Amino acid sequence: MHAGLPKYVPVNLKDIEAAGFQEGDEVSLETLKNKGLINPSGRERRLPLKILGDGELSVKLNIKARAFSTSAKEKLESAGCSLTVLPGRKKWVKPSVAKNLARAEEYFAKKRAAAAAADTTEAA
Incomplete structure (x- = not known):
């Protein structure tokens, strides 16, 4: 029954770039909800965040998420962002x-x- 349900809320780098975060801002599930990238109601509000590598990022950000795709990790590290992997349940x-x-x-x-x-x- 659970096979079709998502395990994460996926957010692409291009969406983070379009949200207009400033240099040094923190990107987390809460800040993405406040910016309107993630629906604060429904199933997504309880799922952890996963950053995907579609797009580019031009500012240095502090990103806190449960998981990062390998391409996103490479792009974020080359951009000089600090990554924090949040612990799972x-x-x-x-x-x-x-x-x-x-x-x-x-x-x-x-x-x-x-x-x-x-x-x-x-x-x-």
């Missing part, structure tokens, strides 16, 4: 599984620390 995990995952992470962290300590003593 954490997936629910059964408490017993979470406890086992935490134990495994602790175990492997100790193993990595012991291996790193052994490497430093061999190098000295």
Whole structure:
């Protein structure tokens, strides 16, 4: 049932350029809603933002989004924009599984620390 539903609100670079952001402005889901690029009601209001690479950007902006396409990332980095990838929603995990995952992470962290300590003593 969920296969046809979008996972992100897609916004192209040409739309951001046309919105008239000034040098150093922050581009986020909220600012795009305020500028009218994203419908503040409906399904889009709860979806995360994804920046797509269609178009060019001529000003340096601070962009905060959940995801960036590879072409958009390349174009934004070449334009000198700062990119912030927002964290996703954490997936629910059964408490017993979470406890086992935490134990495994602790175990492997100790193993990595012991291996790193052994490497430093061999190098000295």
